[in-house]
Amino acid sequence: MFMHKKPRNHKVPAYSQTRPKSTPPLNKPHSSKNVKQFTVTEPSELLTFLLQALSGTGRNSIKSMLARGQISVNNKSVTLYNHQLNPGNIVSISTEKMVESAPLLGLHILHEDEDLIVIHKDHGLLSIASDKETEVTAYRQLTDYVKSKNPSNRIYVVHRLDRDTSGVMLFAKSEEVKHRLQETWKETVEERSYVALVEGLVHKTEGTITSWLKESKTLKMFSSPYPNDGQHAVTHYKRLQYNKQYTLLEVHLETGRKNQIRVHMQDIGHPISGDKKYGAKTKELGRLGLHARILSFTHPTTGKLMRFDTDIPKIFLRPFRTTP
Known part of the structure; x- marks a missing residue:
C-alpha cells in the first residue's frame, strides 16, 4: 500500500x-x-x-x-x-486525452490481455453477423473498441453464443491465437457450463444425453435416429431447483455443437422456456432460459488456467419463489 x-x-x-x-x-x-x-x-x-x-x-x-x-x-x-x-x-x-471508444452495448469485458478478450454477453445481442447486415453485434463493437487503441488491431471469433443466450464468451486478438484455441478446444477447455430453465418437472436428478446432430434445410438442428449420422453431441445435466411447471438445470457440455443444449432438452421432453423453435410452449422469462455461466480454459500463451464464473441470472429463479 x-x-x-x-x-x-x-x-x-x-x-x-x-x-x-x-x-x-x-x-x-x-x-x-x-x-x-x-x-x-x-x-x-x-x-x-x-x-x-x-x-x-x-x-x-x-x-x-x-x-x-x-x-x-x-x-x-x-x-x-x-x-x-x-x-x-x-x-x-x-497525458493527452485519447479518443474514447463508443460505449459497449449489451456486453461488458470480464478480462483483457494481449491475446484475449473475455466478455459477458447479454441476451438479445448477436455474437457476429454477415457483412451484409448492419445490426450491432458483439464482434463489431469489440472490433471498434480495439481499433480505437490502434487502427491495426483486430478481433477473432473463437466460439459463439446464440442471440438469446447470455453469458461468458471468448474472443482472440490474433489469428494465430484463434487457431490455437480452436484446434485444441477439447483439451484447452476445462469446463463449459450453462444454466437452463426448462419446461416441466425433470424427474431424474442428473443424466446424460447423447445423439448425432444434423441441420435441416430450414437451418434447424435435430438429432438423427441413426448412429454416426451427423456430429456426435454429449450433454450432461444436473437438477438444481424444480416444481411442477419448471426445472432449473446445470448443464455441462462435453461437445460444443450448434444449438446442442436446445435440441437435447427438446429430445428429453423438456424444452427450454421461451424456445419456441425447439418446442417450448411458455415464455416465463420473456427471453430464452439459457445462460452460459462458466468458462474455464488454459490460456494459449501463458499456460495459466483461466476461470470465469458468473451468477445465475436472478430472473431464472423467479419461477421457484414462494409467495406467503
Missing part, C-alpha cells in the same frame, strides 16, 4: 524520470507537453510502478489510462496492469 504522505525514511520509488531525445538536460525534471517518461530501476508490476510514479492518481484512473492505451513500455502500448517491468525498461505515460 502506498501512502499519500511520505514518512521520513520513505524508500525512493523504483524509477527515475527520463528525458526523450528532444528534452532538457537530465538534471531538470522532464515535463514534455504530452508525455512523461520514466526509467525502471527495480523489478515491478506495471500498476505498482504507476501508482508510485503518478502519486496522487487513483488506481481506477490508472487502469482507465491503461485501457485507453496511454501507457507504453519501450515504445509498445501495454494494457495489462500486471505487466512485468525490468530494470532499464522505459515507461511512457501520455
Whole structure:
C-alpha cells in the first residue's frame, strides 16, 4: 500500500524520470507537453510502478489510462496492469486525452490481455453477423473498441453464443491465437457450463444425453435416429431447483455443437422456456432460459488456467419463489 504522505525514511520509488531525445538536460525534471517518461530501476508490476510514479492518481484512473492505451513500455502500448517491468525498461505515460471508444452495448469485458478478450454477453445481442447486415453485434463493437487503441488491431471469433443466450464468451486478438484455441478446444477447455430453465418437472436428478446432430434445410438442428449420422453431441445435466411447471438445470457440455443444449432438452421432453423453435410452449422469462455461466480454459500463451464464473441470472429463479 502506498501512502499519500511520505514518512521520513520513505524508500525512493523504483524509477527515475527520463528525458526523450528532444528534452532538457537530465538534471531538470522532464515535463514534455504530452508525455512523461520514466526509467525502471527495480523489478515491478506495471500498476505498482504507476501508482508510485503518478502519486496522487487513483488506481481506477490508472487502469482507465491503461485501457485507453496511454501507457507504453519501450515504445509498445501495454494494457495489462500486471505487466512485468525490468530494470532499464522505459515507461511512457501520455497525458493527452485519447479518443474514447463508443460505449459497449449489451456486453461488458470480464478480462483483457494481449491475446484475449473475455466478455459477458447479454441476451438479445448477436455474437457476429454477415457483412451484409448492419445490426450491432458483439464482434463489431469489440472490433471498434480495439481499433480505437490502434487502427491495426483486430478481433477473432473463437466460439459463439446464440442471440438469446447470455453469458461468458471468448474472443482472440490474433489469428494465430484463434487457431490455437480452436484446434485444441477439447483439451484447452476445462469446463463449459450453462444454466437452463426448462419446461416441466425433470424427474431424474442428473443424466446424460447423447445423439448425432444434423441441420435441416430450414437451418434447424435435430438429432438423427441413426448412429454416426451427423456430429456426435454429449450433454450432461444436473437438477438444481424444480416444481411442477419448471426445472432449473446445470448443464455441462462435453461437445460444443450448434444449438446442442436446445435440441437435447427438446429430445428429453423438456424444452427450454421461451424456445419456441425447439418446442417450448411458455415464455416465463420473456427471453430464452439459457445462460452460459462458466468458462474455464488454459490460456494459449501463458499456460495459466483461466476461470470465469458468473451468477445465475436472478430472473431464472423467479419461477421457484414462494409467495406467503
